[in-house]
Amino acid sequence: MTMTLEPLGPPHAALLAGLHRRCFVEPWDEAAMGSLLAMPGAYGFLAASPEQPGAAPVPFGFILCRRAADEAEVLALLVLPPFRRGGVAAALLDAALVEAADGGAAAMFLEVAADNDAAGGLYYAAGFAEVGRRHRYYGGHTDALVLRKDL
Ligand SMILES: CC(C)(COP(=O)(O)OP(=O)(O)OC[C@H]1O[C@@H](n2cnc3c(N)ncnc32)[C@H](O)[C@@H]1OP(=O)(O)O)[C@@H](O)C(=O)NCCC(=O)NCCS
Numbered sequence: 318m319t320m321t322l323e324p325l326g327p328p329h330a331a332l333l334a335g336l337h338r339r340c341f342v343e344p345w346d347e348a349a350m351g352s353l354l355a356m357p358g359a360y361g362f363l364a365a366s367p368e369q370p371g372a373a374p375v376p377f378g379f380i381l382c383r384r385a386a387d388e389a390e391v392l393a394l395l396v397l398p399p400f401r402r403g404g405v406a407a408a409l410l411d412a413a414l415v416e417a418a419d420g421g422a423a424a425m426f427l428e429v430a431a432d433n434d435a436a437g438g439l440y441y442a443a444g445f446a447e448v449g450r451r452h453r454y455y456g457g458h459t460d461a462l463v464l465r466k467d468l
Pocket residue numbers: 340394395396397400401402403404405406407408428429430433434435436438439440442
């Protein structure tokens with residue numbers, strides 16, 4: 318899919334909250350996004366349609382991460398439903414992994430619900446491996462898998 322990847326910053330808080338609301342039943346609001354974007358080491362990318370004459374770019378996905386010392390972590394990753402299965406998340410994840418490695422991180426971590434087949438498929442295809450499990454972490458019933466990829 319043709320897209321641009323734009324680095325994230327605090328001015329994106331409202332936009333990210335709007336995208337998050339369209340993908341999750343427990344959305345993170347603008348204030349929460351603003352706090353995450355303001356954390357030391359926070360970084361990420363916004364995926365959008367390319368600028369066209371007479372048409373504003375349409376944002377349709379993002380990845381938000383944090384780097385601390387020699388580790389990085391994916392905090393959020395989503396792609397709006399009509400834009401899925403086109404390689405958008407894979408491109409966002411690739412960009413985040415490159416940025417983490419360039420910044421000196423030796424590994425990337427993330428948490429994913431054990432029943433999230435789409436995200437699990439994405440992360441395992443990208444080379445992540447399970448290194449831990451938090452029992453009944455989501456909603457008191459769904460396990461969270463802790464995944465890691467060495468950089
Ligand atoms: C998970 C998510 C980000 C994937 O986004 P996407 O842009 O559709 O993913 P991609 O097209 O880049 O897929 C890359 C690979 O991931 C895997 N994958 C993606 N969606 C999948 C699905 N529904 N079922 C199984 N595997 C899937 C496949 O291996 C795929 O490669 P392929 O298309 O060549 O088979 C998207 O489904 C989403 O936003 N879900 C809701 C939010 C969410 O769960 N975020 C992750 C929280 S940890």
